Amino acid sequence: MSTQPLVGVSGAPMSTDGAAVVEAAAPTRTRQLLAALWRDKLAVLGLLLVALLVLAALAAPLLAPYPAQGAGAAAEVKEVSGPSAAHWLGTDPYGRDLLSRILYGARPALLVPLAVVALAIGIGVPLGLVAGFRGGRLDELIMRLADMFLAFPPLLLAMVIVATLGPSLRNAAMALAISWWPWYTRLVRGITASLREWPFVEGARTLGLRDSTVMVRHILPNAASPIIVQATVDIGTVILATGALAFIGLAAQPPAADWGLMVAEGRTYVLSEWWLSAFPGAAIFLAVLGFNLLGDALRDLLDPRTVTR
Amino acid sequence: MPRFLLRRTGTALLVLLGTTLVTFVLARVVPANPAVTYLGPRARPEAIARITRELGLDRPLPVQYGRYLADLLRGDWGISIGTKRPVLAEIGDRLPATLELLAAAMLIAVLAGVVLGVVAARHQNQFADHAIRLLAIGGVSMPAFWLGLLTQMLFFGRLGWLPATGRLDSDLEFTHPLTEVTGLHLVDALVSGNLTTLGDAALHLVLPGLTLAAYPTGVIARMVRATMLEALAQDHIRAARAYGVAERVVVWRIALRNALPPTATVLGLTLAYSLTGAFFVEVVFNWPGLGQYAATALLNADYPVIMGVTVLGAVTYTLTNLVVDLAHARLDPRVRLT
Numbered sequence: 001m002s003t004q005p006l007v008g009v010s011g012a013p014m015s016t017d018g019a020a021v022v023e024a025a026a027p028t029r030t031r032q033l034l035a036a037l038w039r040d041k042l043a044v045l046g047l048l049l050v051a052l053l054v055l056a057a058l059a060a061p062l063l064a065p066y067p068a069q070g071a072g073a074a075a076e077v078k079e080v081s082g083p084s085a086a087h088w089l090g091t092d093p094y095g096r097d098l099l100s101r102i103l104y105g106a107r108p109a110l111l112v113p114l115a116v117v118a119l120a121i122g123i124g125v126p127l128g129l130v131a132g133f134r135g136g137r138l139d140e141l142i143m144r145l146a147d148m149f150l151a152f153p154p155l156l157l158a159m160v161i162v163a164t165l166g167p168s169l170r171n172a173a174m175a176l177a178i179s180w181w182p183w184y185t186r187l188v189r190g191i192t193a194s195l196r197e198w199p200f201v202e203g204a205r206t207l208g209l210r211d212s213t214v215m216v217r218h219i220l221p222n223a224a225s226p227i228i229v230q231a232t233v234d235i236g237t238v239i240l241a242t243g244a245l246a247f248i249g250l251a252a253q254p255p256a257a258d259w260g261l262m263v264a265e266g267r268t269y270v271l272s273e274w275w276l277s278a279f280p281g282a283a284i285f286l287a288v289l290g291f292n293l294l295g296d297a298l299r300d301l302l303d304p305r306t307v308t309r
Numbered sequence: 310m311p312r313f314l315l316r317r318t319g320t321a322l323l324v325l326l327g328t329t330l331v332t333f334v335l336a337r338v339v340p341a342n343p344a345v346t347y348l349g350p351r352a353r354p355e356a357i358a359r360i361t362r363e364l365g366l367d368r369p370l371p372v373q374y375g376r377y378l379a380d381l382l383r384g385d386w387g388i389s390i391g392t393k394r395p396v397l398a399e400i401g402d403r404l405p406a407t408l409e410l411l412a413a414a415m416l417i418a419v420l421a422g423v424v425l426g427v428v429a430a431r432h433q434n435q436f437a438d439h440a441i442r443l444l445a446i447g448g449v450s451m452p453a454f455w456l457g458l459l460t461q462m463l464f465f466g467r468l469g470w471l472p473a474t475g476r477l478d479s480d481l482e483f484t485h486p487l488t489e490v491t492g493l494h495l496v497d498a499l500v501s502g503n504l505t506t507l508g509d510a511a512l513h514l515v516l517p518g519l520t521l522a523a524y525p526t527g528v529i530a531r532m533v534r535a536t537m538l539e540a541l542a543q544d545h546i547r548a549a550r551a552y553g554v555a556e557r558v559v560v561w562r563i564a565l566r567n568a569l570p571p572t573a574t575v576l577g578l579t580l581a582y583s584l585t586g587a588f589f590v591e592v593v594f595n596w597p598g599l600g601q602y603a604a605t606a607l608l609n610a611d612y613p614v615i616m617g618v619t620v621l622g623a624v625t626y627t628l629t630n631l632v633v634d635l636a637h638a639r640l641d642p643r644v645r646l647t
Contacts, residue, residue, distance in 0.1 A: 147324045151627050153584045164346075167608075289450040292446050
């Protein structure tokens with residue numbers, strides 16, 4: 001083993017047994033990353049939007065002016081009304097407060113994409129690691145399987161799976177995860193295959209470490225940045241996808257406070273009671289915009305190949 | 310090139326075979342009773358028994374898959390539960406509407422995307438660049454179904470400038486009947502010299518076309534900006550500038566020519582993405598295309614239709630990717646070696 005200080009692919013220093021010392025370098029890198037993010041105005045806007053979404057999801061019961069997802073203590077007369085001092089964003093045809101429902105809607109809007117992306121990573125990353133590390137027939141098998149799933153236009157496979165399982169938010173989340181994992185497999189497989197030949201991986205194997213240890217301790221940390229970038233953008237895309245599925249009736253079902261469903265419910269009244277669709281749709285747009293801005297900024301910062309702006 | 314072409318086409322065929330396996334599993338293996346799924350929840354027991362026999366659902370799964378494939382290739386894609394008509398014929402009826410919408414959206418997206426991308430790159434880090442970057446990322450963050458509703462509110466509801474739904478004014482059917490040749494209204498109206506219908510069809514295309522174009526415009530603008538920045542930093546551009554070539558020529562002729570090939574790759578992918586985008590846009594604008602057809606089928610569990618549209622989607626998507634790869638290989642010889 002060389003006595004010179006080693007540097008991993010990500011630029012992080014490595015310990016003498018060849019493992020990337022990601023843990024030790026993490027606080028400094030995180031601080032540097034945050035400082036760099038802070039300098040990018042669009043990234044700050046993204047962070048702000050994401051923070052607002054998280055706050056709304058966590059504190060919906062405290063923030064919402066009306067309890068029970070906007071249904072409780074509403075106006076005496078259960079009817080639709082435009083934005084007013086009592087109901088900032090108006091009420092829906094059942095007299096439910098729209099602002100409260102949008103705040104409660106932040107919960108599924110955040111939780112479902114988190115679950116979908118976590119599941120997709122959980123399935124996709126190990127398969128990508130194994131395919132890239134082992135190569136050969138197993139690699140072929142896994143990648144052709146991934147290709148099969150990637151051969152469907154985005155969302156189409158998810159829609160068909162939901163139609164098979166029955167429309168519900170849980171099934172929509174499962175369907176999205178099932179059609180999303182191959183992206184992570186492809187991403188991680190590419191990185192793993194290129195890292196396999198690097199001296200620090202060969203060194204670790206020569207020391208007799210088990211393949212699983214090499215993959216998890218030595219290769220995975222170097223794939224972390226691209227996975228984080230991909231996941232950030234994907235959370236936004238899944239918010240969009242869940243909203244779209246709900247809009248055509250394949251995800252959340254009434255009377256849930258779900259943004260996509262609310263846009264669909266307001267569609268009939270779009271020319272008169274515009275706020276019914278406009279505000280929940282704006283919530284989806286801003287949430288997706290937040291993750292996309294953040295993902296873009298992270299990509300520029302974490303991916304050395306990106307042209308500097 | 311021929312070897313690359315053969316290998317790539319072979320992989321595409323293999324992948325297509327795989328997609329039929331996925332649709333087969335979804336249609337026949339996942340549901341507890343595929344005959345009920347196939348016929349709908351109100352099917353009589355006799356009908357269930359008949360379809361079980363007809364579809365060979367009592368046979369082993371590999372045999373069933375073989376028959377499913379043979380039917381697909383023969384053009385027997387089943388009968389719609391909702392309309393009782395052959396699925397393939399209905400797809401054929403509705404395809405032109407979707408193609409017309411996609412073509413309009415892609416035309417808008419390419420024109421707007423390239424211009425925005427070039428302008429942003431030309432004014433890097435200035436106000437125009439920031440505004441265009443925000444606009445482009447806004448385009449890819451916008452739910453198409455919501456944008457559609459917003460345009461309806463504004464351009465139909467408030468301003469009354471443009472029609473909100475459908476492909477043609479219903480009155481025109483009587484006053485200026487259209488001779489259908491291709492099913493593409495713009496083409497048919499132009500060929501038959503029916504200018505009133507041509508204008509009306511074009512007006513009906515504006516809102517759904519713009520809505521569907523939002524996402525691809527954003528993607529193309531971002532891609533063109535990035536590739537233009539790279540192209541503008543090249544030595545020969547510096548040389549051209551040093552020789553005093555007009556900036557307009559340097560940017561729009563020389564640099565853009567280098568920036569376009571990578572954009573072609575992204576174009577194929579965004580076209581494929583817009584296929585699903587069309588689903589939601591068609592629902593919002595009551596556009597009688599494949600997307601609306603599929604959305605209705607999905608909600609009513611009209612299985613033969615769902616599977617038909619899915620297979621068609623996978624075939625189109627795979628072929629688009631194949632064409633993009635082959636075009637890319639033609640433009641960039643290095644690709645053929647990998």
